[in-house]
Amino acid sequence: xxxxxxxxxxxxxxxxxxxxxxxxxxxxxxxxxxxxxxxxxxxxxxxxxxxxxxxxxxxxxxxxxxxxxxxxxxxxxxxxxxxxxxxxxxxxxxxxxxxxxxx
Amino acid sequence: xxxxxxxxxxxxxxxxxxxxxxxxxxxxxxxxxxxxxxxxxxxxxxxxxxxxxxxxxxxxxxxxxxxxxxxxxxxxxxxxxxxxxxxxxxxxxxxxxxxxxxxxxxxxxxxxxxxxxxxxxxxxxxxxxxxxxxxxxxxxxxxxxxxxxxxxxxxxxxxxxxxxxxxxxxxxxxxxxxxxxxxxxxxxxxxxxxxxxxxxxxxxxxxxxxxxxxxxxxxxxxxxxxxxxxxxxxxxxxxxxxxxxxxxxxxxxxxxxxxxxxxxxxx
Numbered sequence: 001x002x003x004x005x006x007x008x009x010x011x012x013x014x015x016x017x018x019x020x021x022x023x024x025x026x027x028x029x030x031x032x033x034x035x036x037x038x039x040x041x042x043x044x045x046x047x048x049x050x051x052x053x054x055x056x057x058x059x060x061x062x063x064x065x066x067x068x069x070x071x072x073x074x075x076x077x078x079x080x081x082x083x084x085x086x087x088x089x090x091x092x093x094x095x096x097x098x099x100x101x102x103x
Numbered sequence: 104x105x106x107x108x109x110x111x112x113x114x115x116x117x118x119x120x121x122x123x124x125x126x127x128x129x130x131x132x133x134x135x136x137x138x139x140x141x142x143x144x145x146x147x148x149x150x151x152x153x154x155x156x157x158x159x160x161x162x163x164x165x166x167x168x169x170x171x172x173x174x175x176x177x178x179x180x181x182x183x184x185x186x187x188x189x190x191x192x193x194x195x196x197x198x199x200x201x202x203x204x205x206x207x208x209x210x211x212x213x214x215x216x217x218x219x220x221x222x223x224x225x226x227x228x229x230x231x232x233x234x235x236x237x238x239x240x241x242x243x244x245x246x247x248x249x250x251x252x253x254x255x256x257x258x259x260x261x262x263x264x265x266x267x268x269x270x271x272x273x274x275x276x277x278x279x280x281x282x283x284x285x286x287x288x289x290x291x292x293x294x295x296x297x298x299x300x301x302x303x304x305x306x307x308x309x310x311x312x313x314x315x316x317x318x319x320x321x322x323x324x325x326x327x328x329x330x331x332x333x334x335x336x337x338x339x340x341x342x343x344x345x346x347x348x349x350x351x352x353x354x355x356x357x358x359x360x361x362x363x364x365x366x367x368x369x370x
Contacts (some may be wrong), residue, residue: 003148005173006148007259019142022148023145068148068319
């Protein structure tokens with residue numbers, strides 16, 4: 001299991017702004033180590049978010065996304081007290097889910 | 104006619120110069136870049152990891168670091184960073200944040216401190232050390248530096264740090280002071296802080312540990328100083344050595360009253 005994400009969800013009018021910081025190496029598979037051997041690709045492939053359990057975002061990511069990625073999105077109709085959960089899955093099958101409450 | 108042309112040329116020159124002046128200074132550009140990134144500062148991740156490590160029972164003694172005395176009593180993290188380096192009676196040494204954490208990892212958790220100190224940055228326990236440093240420094244975010252600097256040992260270390268800061272040596276005859284002892288100096292286009300006084304000392308010392316976006320790494324003060332020595336073509340100082348602690352104390356005392364923004368973000 002990966003390291004924890006930081007999720008901040010703030011109500012803004014009738015919507016909520018969600019900001020997510022994920023801890024991941026996001027290795028592209030294009031780089032070589034000091035010994036000249038290719039460093040195997042290791043990156044997030046799928047990201048999804050739910051609002052009170054209902055899916056609101058799903059994305060496919062690849063090696064072009066930066067290390068320790070930052071993701072921001074708006075959830076329509078989310079209000080204070082609602083739960084926002086974000087999950088990622090990487091190409092090694094590792095997965096992580098974290099939840100935050102809209103404030 | 105000729106006079107007109109001269110006037111026109113002068114006007115054009117003035118316009119051209121005006122355009123250059125209207126551009127943002129590099130320092131402003133870098134500050135803007137940092138502000139844009141600050142919202143998603145990945146050092147938050149290291150801080151969270153460090154918090155977990157602080158509470159987690161680890162090491163041969165299967166203990167947490169929650170009884171670690173960082174200078175304000177066992178387990179007190181809040182405000183500890185802005186008073187380090189300081190003298191510790193139990194180890195009879197002046198210690199900075201990272202060397203003090205190392206002491207706690209040895210005495211409380213039973214880790215081999217010498218072995219961790221020998222480990223290259225960014226590997227094995229040094230990764231955890233950086234995360235712990237991020238967590239401890241975050242406990243003083245927004246607070247002002249106020250190193251005690253009132254014991255003989257601390258005052259001696261300040262003097263030592265000052266002399267190391269100004270000592271010129273190495274293949275390029277560099278000292279820290281070559282770049283960091285005057286106002287308004289820069290390297291390439293980036294401003295260099297004057298570390299002998301505020302605001303430079305507070306800004307410089309108070310911004311580490313920091314996440315470097317360009318290489319995606321979290322750096323503590325020990326690694327920062329190590330890199331200064333690399334750039335000066337000096338041999339690397341040992342992790343947690345008295346030389347690095349003396350320098351840290353010198354910078355910290357000079358930065359008294361400056362605000363700690365650590366763990367910060369660097370480009």
